[in-house]
Amino acid sequence: MKTEIDPKIVKKLREETGAGMMNCKKALAENDGNYEKAVESLKLKGMVTADKKANRNTNEGMIYSYIHTGNKLGIMVEVNCETDFVARRQEFNELAKNIAMQIASNPEIEVVSYSDISESIKQKLWNFESIKEDLQNKPEQIRNKIVEGRVEKSLKKQVLLEQEYIRDPNLTVNDYIKQVISILGENIRITRFVRFVLGETDK
Structure with a gap:
Protein backbone atom coordinates (compact mmCIF):
# COMPACT_ATOMS: atom_id res chain seq x y z
CA MET A 1 0.00 0.00 0.00
CA LYS A 2 1.32 3.43 -1.00
CA THR A 3 2.17 5.71 1.93
CA GLU A 4 0.34 9.05 1.93
CA ILE A 5 2.82 11.90 2.34
CA ASP A 6 1.65 14.88 4.40
CA PRO A 7 2.51 18.16 2.57
CA LYS A 8 3.31 19.76 5.95
CA ILE A 9 6.00 17.11 6.57
CA VAL A 10 7.42 17.70 3.07
CA LYS A 11 7.60 21.44 3.81
CA LYS A 12 9.30 20.80 7.17
CA LEU A 13 11.86 18.50 5.54
CA ARG A 14 12.56 21.09 2.87
CA GLU A 15 13.06 23.84 5.46
CA GLU A 16 15.44 21.67 7.52
CA THR A 17 17.55 20.29 4.68
CA GLY A 18 17.26 22.92 1.95
CA ALA A 19 16.62 20.13 -0.57
CA GLY A 20 14.05 20.66 -3.34
CA MET A 21 10.36 19.96 -2.76
CA MET A 22 10.22 16.99 -5.15
CA ASN A 23 13.38 15.47 -3.69
CA CYS A 24 11.91 15.76 -0.19
CA LYS A 25 8.65 14.14 -1.25
CA LYS A 26 10.53 11.33 -3.01
CA ALA A 27 12.75 10.72 0.03
CA LEU A 28 9.72 10.42 2.32
CA ALA A 29 7.93 8.08 -0.09
CA GLU A 30 10.98 5.83 -0.41
CA ASN A 31 11.25 5.61 3.38
CA ASP A 32 7.55 4.98 4.09
CA GLY A 33 7.09 8.44 5.55
CA ASN A 34 9.88 8.08 8.13
CA TYR A 35 11.21 11.62 8.63
CA GLU A 36 14.63 10.76 10.11
CA LYS A 37 15.36 8.19 7.41
CA ALA A 38 14.32 10.70 4.74
CA VAL A 39 16.82 13.23 6.12
CA GLU A 40 19.61 10.63 6.03
CA SER A 41 18.62 9.58 2.52
CA LEU A 42 18.84 13.15 1.25
CA LYS A 43 22.23 13.62 2.87
CA LEU A 44 23.51 10.34 1.45
CA LYS A 45 22.50 11.31 -2.08
CA GLY A 46 24.01 14.76 -1.71
CA MET A 47 20.67 16.48 -2.27
CA VAL A 48 20.99 18.80 0.71
CA THR A 49 24.20 20.48 -0.39
CA ALA A 50 23.40 20.34 -4.10
CA ASP A 51 19.98 21.96 -3.96
CA LYS A 52 21.30 24.80 -1.77
CA LYS A 53 23.94 25.58 -4.42
CA ALA A 54 21.68 25.21 -7.46
CA ASN A 55 21.41 28.95 -8.17
CA ARG A 56 25.12 29.76 -7.98
CA ASN A 57 26.87 30.94 -11.14
CA THR A 58 28.98 28.39 -13.01
CA ASN A 59 31.46 30.27 -15.20
CA GLU A 60 34.38 27.83 -15.05
CA GLY A 61 34.71 24.20 -16.04
CA MET A 62 35.81 22.25 -19.09
CA ILE A 63 34.89 20.82 -22.46
CA TYR A 64 35.51 17.11 -22.32
CA SER A 65 35.91 14.94 -25.41
CA TYR A 66 35.32 11.20 -25.42
CA ILE A 67 35.97 8.79 -28.30
CA HIS A 68 34.16 5.47 -27.97
CA THR A 69 35.91 2.17 -28.68
CA GLY A 70 36.17 1.66 -32.45
CA ASN A 71 36.57 5.37 -33.20
CA LYS A 72 33.11 5.64 -34.78
CA LEU A 73 31.40 7.64 -32.05
CA GLY A 74 32.58 10.80 -30.33
CA ILE A 75 31.08 12.99 -27.62
CA MET A 76 31.94 16.54 -26.60
CA VAL A 77 30.31 17.81 -23.43
CA GLU A 78 30.61 21.13 -21.61
CA VAL A 79 30.58 20.79 -17.82
CA ASN A 80 30.62 23.97 -15.74
CA CYS A 81 31.52 24.69 -12.12
CA GLU A 82 32.18 27.80 -10.01
CA THR A 83 35.98 27.92 -9.85
CA ASP A 84 39.02 26.91 -11.88
CA PHE A 85 40.31 25.08 -8.80
CA VAL A 86 37.41 22.62 -8.85
CA ALA A 87 37.65 22.31 -12.65
CA ARG A 88 41.13 20.81 -12.11
CA ARG A 89 39.99 18.30 -9.49
CA GLN A 90 40.11 14.61 -10.39
CA GLU A 91 36.51 14.11 -9.26
CA PHE A 92 35.35 16.81 -11.68
CA ASN A 93 37.26 15.24 -14.56
CA GLU A 94 35.80 11.84 -13.72
CA LEU A 95 32.31 13.32 -13.71
CA ALA A 96 32.87 14.84 -17.16
CA LYS A 97 34.10 11.49 -18.48
CA ASN A 98 31.19 9.57 -16.95
CA ILE A 99 28.67 12.02 -18.39
CA ALA A 100 30.23 11.70 -21.84
CA MET A 101 30.10 7.90 -21.57
CA GLN A 102 26.46 8.14 -20.46
CA ILE A 103 25.59 10.12 -23.59
CA ALA A 104 27.54 7.67 -25.76
CA SER A 105 25.66 4.72 -24.26
CA ASN A 106 22.22 5.93 -25.31
CA PRO A 107 21.55 7.42 -28.78
CA GLU A 108 18.05 8.50 -27.65
CA ILE A 109 19.49 11.20 -25.37
CA GLU A 110 18.98 14.52 -27.16
CA VAL A 111 18.86 17.24 -24.48
CA VAL A 112 20.30 17.94 -21.03
CA SER A 113 17.06 18.74 -19.18
CA TYR A 114 13.31 18.99 -19.73
CA SER A 115 13.61 22.76 -20.09
CA ASP A 116 15.63 22.21 -23.28
CA ILE A 117 12.68 20.56 -25.02
CA LYS A 157 14.07 8.97 -22.75
CA GLN A 158 15.52 12.06 -24.43
CA VAL A 159 16.61 13.86 -21.23
CA LEU A 160 20.16 13.24 -19.97
CA LEU A 161 19.50 14.17 -16.33
CA GLU A 162 16.59 11.73 -16.09
CA GLN A 163 18.52 8.67 -17.28
CA GLU A 164 19.43 5.76 -15.04
CA TYR A 165 23.11 6.31 -14.27
CA ILE A 166 25.17 3.65 -16.06
CA ARG A 167 27.50 3.03 -13.10
CA ASP A 168 24.75 2.84 -10.46
CA PRO A 169 21.17 1.92 -11.50
CA ASN A 170 19.87 3.17 -8.15
CA LEU A 171 20.71 6.74 -9.19
CA THR A 172 19.65 9.03 -12.00
CA VAL A 173 22.32 11.09 -13.75
CA ASN A 174 20.99 14.09 -11.84
CA ASP A 175 21.44 12.24 -8.53
CA TYR A 176 25.02 11.36 -9.47
CA ILE A 177 25.86 14.98 -10.30
CA LYS A 178 24.43 16.08 -6.94
CA GLN A 179 26.63 13.56 -5.16
CA VAL A 180 29.70 15.10 -6.80
CA ILE A 181 28.43 18.58 -5.88
CA SER A 182 28.27 17.48 -2.24
CA ILE A 183 31.89 16.27 -2.46
CA LEU A 184 33.35 19.30 -4.24
CA GLY A 185 31.19 21.93 -2.55
CA GLU A 186 30.36 23.83 -5.73
CA ASN A 187 27.45 23.99 -8.12
CA ILE A 188 27.99 21.90 -11.25
CA ARG A 189 25.99 22.16 -14.44
CA ILE A 190 25.97 20.17 -17.67
CA THR A 191 25.53 22.94 -20.22
CA ARG A 192 25.51 21.22 -23.60
CA PHE A 193 26.81 18.29 -25.60
CA VAL A 194 27.41 17.23 -29.18
CA ARG A 195 27.38 13.68 -30.52
CA PHE A 196 29.47 12.78 -33.59
CA VAL A 197 28.63 9.53 -35.38
CA LEU A 198 30.88 8.42 -38.24
CA GLY A 199 29.14 8.88 -41.59
CA GLU A 200 26.29 11.03 -40.26
CA THR A 201 25.85 14.61 -41.44
CA ASP A 202 23.38 17.34 -40.52
CA LYS A 203 20.33 17.36 -42.74
Missing part, protein backbone atom coordinates in the same frame (compact mmCIF):
# COMPACT_ATOMS: atom_id res chain seq x y z
CA SER A 118 10.69 23.04 -27.11
CA GLU A 119 6.94 23.43 -26.75
CA SER A 120 6.52 22.57 -30.44
CA ILE A 121 8.15 19.17 -29.92
CA LYS A 122 5.96 18.51 -26.88
CA GLN A 123 2.84 19.49 -28.84
CA LYS A 124 3.85 17.35 -31.82
CA LEU A 125 4.31 14.34 -29.55
CA TRP A 126 0.99 15.06 -27.80
CA ASN A 127 -0.80 15.16 -31.15
CA PHE A 128 0.84 11.90 -32.22
CA GLU A 129 -0.15 10.06 -29.05
CA SER A 130 -3.69 11.45 -28.87
CA ILE A 131 -4.80 9.98 -32.21
CA LYS A 132 -3.77 6.42 -31.41
CA GLU A 133 -6.58 3.96 -32.00
CA ASP A 134 -6.60 2.43 -28.51
CA LEU A 135 -7.64 5.78 -26.99
CA GLN A 136 -10.50 6.80 -29.25
CA ASN A 137 -13.32 5.21 -27.23
CA LYS A 138 -12.12 6.47 -23.85
CA PRO A 139 -13.61 9.51 -22.05
CA GLU A 140 -11.71 12.73 -22.74
CA GLN A 141 -10.40 13.14 -19.18
CA ILE A 142 -9.02 9.58 -19.08
CA ARG A 143 -7.66 9.90 -22.62
CA ASN A 144 -5.79 13.10 -21.74
CA LYS A 145 -4.32 11.48 -18.63
CA ILE A 146 -3.04 8.51 -20.64
CA VAL A 147 -1.62 10.77 -23.36
CA GLU A 148 0.11 12.89 -20.72
CA GLY A 149 1.74 9.79 -19.23
CA ARG A 150 2.89 8.53 -22.61
CA VAL A 151 4.31 11.90 -23.62
CA GLU A 152 6.21 12.22 -20.34
CA LYS A 153 7.62 8.71 -20.72
CA SER A 154 8.72 9.41 -24.27
CA LEU A 155 10.32 12.75 -23.40
CA LYS A 156 12.11 11.24 -20.41
Whole structure:
Protein backbone atom coordinates (compact mmCIF):
# COMPACT_ATOMS: atom_id res chain seq x y z
CA MET A 1 0.00 0.00 0.00
CA LYS A 2 1.32 3.43 -1.00
CA THR A 3 2.17 5.71 1.93
CA GLU A 4 0.34 9.05 1.93
CA ILE A 5 2.82 11.90 2.34
CA ASP A 6 1.65 14.88 4.40
CA PRO A 7 2.51 18.16 2.57
CA LYS A 8 3.31 19.76 5.95
CA ILE A 9 6.00 17.11 6.57
CA VAL A 10 7.42 17.70 3.07
CA LYS A 11 7.60 21.44 3.81
CA LYS A 12 9.30 20.80 7.17
CA LEU A 13 11.86 18.50 5.54
CA ARG A 14 12.56 21.09 2.87
CA GLU A 15 13.06 23.84 5.46
CA GLU A 16 15.44 21.67 7.52
CA THR A 17 17.55 20.29 4.68
CA GLY A 18 17.26 22.92 1.95
CA ALA A 19 16.62 20.13 -0.57
CA GLY A 20 14.05 20.66 -3.34
CA MET A 21 10.36 19.96 -2.76
CA MET A 22 10.22 16.99 -5.15
CA ASN A 23 13.38 15.47 -3.69
CA CYS A 24 11.91 15.76 -0.19
CA LYS A 25 8.65 14.14 -1.25
CA LYS A 26 10.53 11.33 -3.01
CA ALA A 27 12.75 10.72 0.03
CA LEU A 28 9.72 10.42 2.32
CA ALA A 29 7.93 8.08 -0.09
CA GLU A 30 10.98 5.83 -0.41
CA ASN A 31 11.25 5.61 3.38
CA ASP A 32 7.55 4.98 4.09
CA GLY A 33 7.09 8.44 5.55
CA ASN A 34 9.88 8.08 8.13
CA TYR A 35 11.21 11.62 8.63
CA GLU A 36 14.63 10.76 10.11
CA LYS A 37 15.36 8.19 7.41
CA ALA A 38 14.32 10.70 4.74
CA VAL A 39 16.82 13.23 6.12
CA GLU A 40 19.61 10.63 6.03
CA SER A 41 18.62 9.58 2.52
CA LEU A 42 18.84 13.15 1.25
CA LYS A 43 22.23 13.62 2.87
CA LEU A 44 23.51 10.34 1.45
CA LYS A 45 22.50 11.31 -2.08
CA GLY A 46 24.01 14.76 -1.71
CA MET A 47 20.67 16.48 -2.27
CA VAL A 48 20.99 18.80 0.71
CA THR A 49 24.20 20.48 -0.39
CA ALA A 50 23.40 20.34 -4.10
CA ASP A 51 19.98 21.96 -3.96
CA LYS A 52 21.30 24.80 -1.77
CA LYS A 53 23.94 25.58 -4.42
CA ALA A 54 21.68 25.21 -7.46
CA ASN A 55 21.41 28.95 -8.17
CA ARG A 56 25.12 29.76 -7.98
CA ASN A 57 26.87 30.94 -11.14
CA THR A 58 28.98 28.39 -13.01
CA ASN A 59 31.46 30.27 -15.20
CA GLU A 60 34.38 27.83 -15.05
CA GLY A 61 34.71 24.20 -16.04
CA MET A 62 35.81 22.25 -19.09
CA ILE A 63 34.89 20.82 -22.46
CA TYR A 64 35.51 17.11 -22.32
CA SER A 65 35.91 14.94 -25.41
CA TYR A 66 35.32 11.20 -25.42
CA ILE A 67 35.97 8.79 -28.30
CA HIS A 68 34.16 5.47 -27.97
CA THR A 69 35.91 2.17 -28.68
CA GLY A 70 36.17 1.66 -32.45
CA ASN A 71 36.57 5.37 -33.20
CA LYS A 72 33.11 5.64 -34.78
CA LEU A 73 31.40 7.64 -32.05
CA GLY A 74 32.58 10.80 -30.33
CA ILE A 75 31.08 12.99 -27.62
CA MET A 76 31.94 16.54 -26.60
CA VAL A 77 30.31 17.81 -23.43
CA GLU A 78 30.61 21.13 -21.61
CA VAL A 79 30.58 20.79 -17.82
CA ASN A 80 30.62 23.97 -15.74
CA CYS A 81 31.52 24.69 -12.12
CA GLU A 82 32.18 27.80 -10.01
CA THR A 83 35.98 27.92 -9.85
CA ASP A 84 39.02 26.91 -11.88
CA PHE A 85 40.31 25.08 -8.80
CA VAL A 86 37.41 22.62 -8.85
CA ALA A 87 37.65 22.31 -12.65
CA ARG A 88 41.13 20.81 -12.11
CA ARG A 89 39.99 18.30 -9.49
CA GLN A 90 40.11 14.61 -10.39
CA GLU A 91 36.51 14.11 -9.26
CA PHE A 92 35.35 16.81 -11.68
CA ASN A 93 37.26 15.24 -14.56
CA GLU A 94 35.80 11.84 -13.72
CA LEU A 95 32.31 13.32 -13.71
CA ALA A 96 32.87 14.84 -17.16
CA LYS A 97 34.10 11.49 -18.48
CA ASN A 98 31.19 9.57 -16.95
CA ILE A 99 28.67 12.02 -18.39
CA ALA A 100 30.23 11.70 -21.84
CA MET A 101 30.10 7.90 -21.57
CA GLN A 102 26.46 8.14 -20.46
CA ILE A 103 25.59 10.12 -23.59
CA ALA A 104 27.54 7.67 -25.76
CA SER A 105 25.66 4.72 -24.26
CA ASN A 106 22.22 5.93 -25.31
CA PRO A 107 21.55 7.42 -28.78
CA GLU A 108 18.05 8.50 -27.65
CA ILE A 109 19.49 11.20 -25.37
CA GLU A 110 18.98 14.52 -27.16
CA VAL A 111 18.86 17.24 -24.48
CA VAL A 112 20.30 17.94 -21.03
CA SER A 113 17.06 18.74 -19.18
CA TYR A 114 13.31 18.99 -19.73
CA SER A 115 13.61 22.76 -20.09
CA ASP A 116 15.63 22.21 -23.28
CA ILE A 117 12.68 20.56 -25.02
CA SER A 118 10.69 23.04 -27.11
CA GLU A 119 6.94 23.43 -26.75
CA SER A 120 6.52 22.57 -30.44
CA ILE A 121 8.15 19.17 -29.92
CA LYS A 122 5.96 18.51 -26.88
CA GLN A 123 2.84 19.49 -28.84
CA LYS A 124 3.85 17.35 -31.82
CA LEU A 125 4.31 14.34 -29.55
CA TRP A 126 0.99 15.06 -27.80
CA ASN A 127 -0.80 15.16 -31.15
CA PHE A 128 0.84 11.90 -32.22
CA GLU A 129 -0.15 10.06 -29.05
CA SER A 130 -3.69 11.45 -28.87
CA ILE A 131 -4.80 9.98 -32.21
CA LYS A 132 -3.77 6.42 -31.41
CA GLU A 133 -6.58 3.96 -32.00
CA ASP A 134 -6.60 2.43 -28.51
CA LEU A 135 -7.64 5.78 -26.99
CA GLN A 136 -10.50 6.80 -29.25
CA ASN A 137 -13.32 5.21 -27.23
CA LYS A 138 -12.12 6.47 -23.85
CA PRO A 139 -13.61 9.51 -22.05
CA GLU A 140 -11.71 12.73 -22.74
CA GLN A 141 -10.40 13.14 -19.18
CA ILE A 142 -9.02 9.58 -19.08
CA ARG A 143 -7.66 9.90 -22.62
CA ASN A 144 -5.79 13.10 -21.74
CA LYS A 145 -4.32 11.48 -18.63
CA ILE A 146 -3.04 8.51 -20.64
CA VAL A 147 -1.62 10.77 -23.36
CA GLU A 148 0.11 12.89 -20.72
CA GLY A 149 1.74 9.79 -19.23
CA ARG A 150 2.89 8.53 -22.61
CA VAL A 151 4.31 11.90 -23.62
CA GLU A 152 6.21 12.22 -20.34
CA LYS A 153 7.62 8.71 -20.72
CA SER A 154 8.72 9.41 -24.27
CA LEU A 155 10.32 12.75 -23.40
CA LYS A 156 12.11 11.24 -20.41
CA LYS A 157 14.07 8.97 -22.75
CA GLN A 158 15.52 12.06 -24.43
CA VAL A 159 16.61 13.86 -21.23
CA LEU A 160 20.16 13.24 -19.97
CA LEU A 161 19.50 14.17 -16.33
CA GLU A 162 16.59 11.73 -16.09
CA GLN A 163 18.52 8.67 -17.28
CA GLU A 164 19.43 5.76 -15.04
CA TYR A 165 23.11 6.31 -14.27
CA ILE A 166 25.17 3.65 -16.06
CA ARG A 167 27.50 3.03 -13.10
CA ASP A 168 24.75 2.84 -10.46
CA PRO A 169 21.17 1.92 -11.50
CA ASN A 170 19.87 3.17 -8.15
CA LEU A 171 20.71 6.74 -9.19
CA THR A 172 19.65 9.03 -12.00
CA VAL A 173 22.32 11.09 -13.75
CA ASN A 174 20.99 14.09 -11.84
CA ASP A 175 21.44 12.24 -8.53
CA TYR A 176 25.02 11.36 -9.47
CA ILE A 177 25.86 14.98 -10.30
CA LYS A 178 24.43 16.08 -6.94
CA GLN A 179 26.63 13.56 -5.16
CA VAL A 180 29.70 15.10 -6.80
CA ILE A 181 28.43 18.58 -5.88
CA SER A 182 28.27 17.48 -2.24
CA ILE A 183 31.89 16.27 -2.46
CA LEU A 184 33.35 19.30 -4.24
CA GLY A 185 31.19 21.93 -2.55
CA GLU A 186 30.36 23.83 -5.73
CA ASN A 187 27.45 23.99 -8.12
CA ILE A 188 27.99 21.90 -11.25
CA ARG A 189 25.99 22.16 -14.44
CA ILE A 190 25.97 20.17 -17.67
CA THR A 191 25.53 22.94 -20.22
CA ARG A 192 25.51 21.22 -23.60
CA PHE A 193 26.81 18.29 -25.60
CA VAL A 194 27.41 17.23 -29.18
CA ARG A 195 27.38 13.68 -30.52
CA PHE A 196 29.47 12.78 -33.59
CA VAL A 197 28.63 9.53 -35.38
CA LEU A 198 30.88 8.42 -38.24
CA GLY A 199 29.14 8.88 -41.59
CA GLU A 200 26.29 11.03 -40.26
CA THR A 201 25.85 14.61 -41.44
CA ASP A 202 23.38 17.34 -40.52
CA LYS A 203 20.33 17.36 -42.74
